[in-house]
Amino acid sequence: MDALTAVKAFGAAWADHDLETALSLVTEDCVFDATGPAPDGVRHVGRSALRSAWQPIFDDPSSCFEEEETFAAGDRVVQRWRYVWAGGSVRGVDVYRLRDGKVAEKLSYVKG
Numbered sequence: 001m002d003a004l005t006a007v008k009a010f011g012a013a014w015a016d017h018d019l020e021t022a023l024s025l026v027t028e029d030c031v032f033d034a035t036g037p038a039p040d041g042v043r044h045v046g047r048s049a050l051r052s053a054w055q056p057i058f059d060d061p062s063s064c065f066e067e068e069e070t071f072a073a074g075d076r077v078v079q080r081w082r083y084v085w086a087g088g089s090v091r092g093v094d095v096y097r098l099r100d101g102k103v104a105e106k107l108s109y110v111k112g
Helices: 003-015 019-024 047-059
Strands: 026-033 043-045 064-073 076-085 088-099 102-110
Touching: 003 019, 003 064, 003 076, 003 088, 003 102, 019 026, 019 047, 026 047, 043 047
Parallel strands: 026 102
Antiparallel strands: 026 043, 064 076, 076 088, 088 102
16 A cells, blocks of 8 residues: 555544554554644554554544645655544644555644
8 A cells, every 4th residue: 555545544544533443554663743742742652552642532523633635755644634623623734654554653743
């Protein structure tokens, strides 16, 4: 699977609030840099850590990511998005690195 297709499938799992599918699309040693707490966020490494970090987002039926723009350059994908939840929203960017058709790195940044 090419990088852009892999990130689109990953985004579809998020849209469906399907944590199991999202985790199946990341490498075992995937790195996720969260946007908070400010200023640097927290780094999570591995599927177990990602599950803990992402579970509250997937459990919130009012939350969703609205894709604004996505483009690929080799094994890298950059995606601008808007995250919406009951009572608020924030805009941000994810910088992905793919390995063997799976997300190996998801570095998240927000406007703020």
